[in-house]
Amino acid sequence: MAAVGHSGRLAGVVRGRRRRLAPYLLLAPGMAWLVVFFIVPMYYLATTSLQHGSLEIGYTFSWAWSNYADAITTYHTQFLRSLEYAGIATAIALVVSYPLAYWIAFRGGRWKNLFLLLVIAPFFVTYLIRTLAWETILADGGPVVGILRDIHVLGPDGRLLATSSAVIAGITYNFLPFMVLPLYVSLEQIDARLLDAAHDLYASRPWSFLRVTLPLSLPGVFAGTLLTFIPATGDFINAQLLGTPQQYMIGNVIQSKFLQLTDYPQAAALSFVLMAAILVAVLAYTRLLGTERLTG
Amino acid sequence: MTAITAPPSATVVDVRLERLTKRFDDVVAVDDISLDIEHGRFFALLGPSGCGKSTSLLMIGGFEEPTAGRIYLGERDVSGLPSYKRDVNTVFQSYALFPHLSIFENVAFGLRRRGTRGDELKRRVLDALELVGLSGLERRRPRQLSGGQQQRIALARALVNHPRVLLLDEPLGALDLKLRKQMQLELKRIQHEVGITFVHVTHDQEEAMTMADQIVVMNSGRIEQAGTPTDLYEKPATAFVASFVGVSNLLLATVSGPGQVRLSEGTEVSVPAATLAGRTGEVAIGIRPEKIRLGAGELNVLAGTVAESAYIGVSTQYIVDTPAGSVSVCVQNDRPGATALAAGERLTLSWDPESTFAVEPPEGTP
Incomplete structure (x- = not known):
């Protein structure tokens, strides 16, 4: 009886934790997608926009606001x-x-x-x-x-x-x-x-x-x-x-x-x-x- | 009321339907009905679903085009007119409040269309909201209100225009029982207060009886009977009305003389001569359950055995098997210590001939 109650409570805790995690798990693929295909390229693009140089001599980051x-x-x-x-x-x-x-x-x-x-x-x-x-x-x-x-x-x-x-x-x-x-x-x-x-x-x-x-x-x-x-x-x-x-x-x-x-x-x-x-x-x-x- | 209503000799007819018919492809929804609705009435169109009551209402409102027949509002033939040119307003079953407009603008919609502006507009809208008991909600949106409140707003939005006739298409159908009972009395009060003709469509006979002073019972697109609630209950004209409005015991019988019929098993029963209306041969006679007494004491007598009894507080209901058929009896528990008869007990039923009515036997009975 006690064992059953114990394992039941444990299962309940696990279930509760799963329930709390569920929304985040559902969000995860979308978030991963956004990070990989939106945030990262945006960051890359932002740093690029502040570089100077050319394809031959290479680009260096220099806070080149003049580009804007x-x-x-x-x-x-x-x-x-x-x-x-x-x-x-x-x-x-x-x-x-x-x-x-x-x-x-x-x-x-x-x-x-x-x-x-x-x-x-x-x-x-x-x-x-x-x-x-x-x-x-x-x-x-x-x-x-x-x-x-x-x-x-x-x-x-x-x-x-x-x-x-x-x-x-x-x-x-x-x-x-x-x-x-x-x-x-x-x-x-x-x-x-x-x-x-x-x-x-x-x-x-x-x-x-x-x-x-x-x-x-x-x-x-x-x-x-x-x-x-x-x-x-x-x-x-x-x-x-x-x-x-x-x-x-x-x-x-x-x-x-x-x-x-x-x-x-x-x-x-x-x-x-x-x-x-x-x-x-x-x-x-x-x-x-x-x-x-x-x-x- | 008397101050508003014209004397009977000069009654004004607000709605007149003349041989109105509506066909949807092969289905005849409304079958050649004619009807006068007098000014100031609370009028109910009552019937089971699919009987044509809503279609009739929609035709009065101008939302459905009649296949044949005419509709008059007062003296004016409005048969071909679009709904926006008719002096009627409708409370829709789904309320159909404009979700993008405030309560004030919902109620003001019709007034604005008719050129009411400024203080006059404001006064009338606020008066209408007060009439339905919802002052102070004018800035809300419809979806912020409960179903009952939306229903009242729909009523205010229609009444504020002082139409010649107000049409109500099962407006209480979506409310819970308690709210529905409350709104029934409320609607009746409002109708008395404004004196406008109400035409109310419902499938609930109790609702129709509670509110209306004139009821038309419809079935399969036709009018079964028109009359006051008392007429329909005490003197139903057809077997359909007898069983749709309240509960009736219908017993098959043969006319055996003036004011006299013989039940199928041979018992002679007296009925008012008028109710037979010259019928001969097969008839069905009806007695309401609460008009039958347990024990001999009235002129018409029938012996039987209790098949079932149910104690429901205010009354006790019995199903009694008799040679003429099964009979439902309702006995008021108006004395203390009333005990119900048990199933299987033999008893005698009796009733006053005046409580008996006769109708054509329902179709499908031998």
């Missing part, structure tokens, strides 16, 4: 262009995606999943190939330019490729699913009874949309715009394939610094400035939209 000053003074045009292109692309993606997500959520019926599959279908083709396809579509001899010239939207020697519009269109296209999916999720969750209630309280359809549907879908708008804007700001494929150096974004600069010019410190400093800029933009945006309203 140079990054901003030399490349502020590309920084601003990145924010501008990403901002415009995000806005267009929102305007295109909202009706689409709305329609799938409220009118999709039993085809909902098929429509969602169609939205993410382009992801089955690699990013590079998709963007190359746009190069073909927008090419000077291509059908789009031909039609636009025929109807005099473009001049006889007007082009689409190598313009800001082409780059922005490419970014919009490539990031559209990131906008559609969160919007769809937030719209799909809205209880149809709430719209009945709004109609019951004399709200016409447009008014119900403005006062009920739209506010309740703001978490989706917030998530979608961030998921689009943040990667779009750092993108370089679209500008490279659909634009010219006149359309180059900060991603192109970083890419060439890292891979062609092997100016690692400068590239690292540029990356940190970009990160800071995005962080500030996101914080301002969060403040603007209000987290309290989002959590409803």
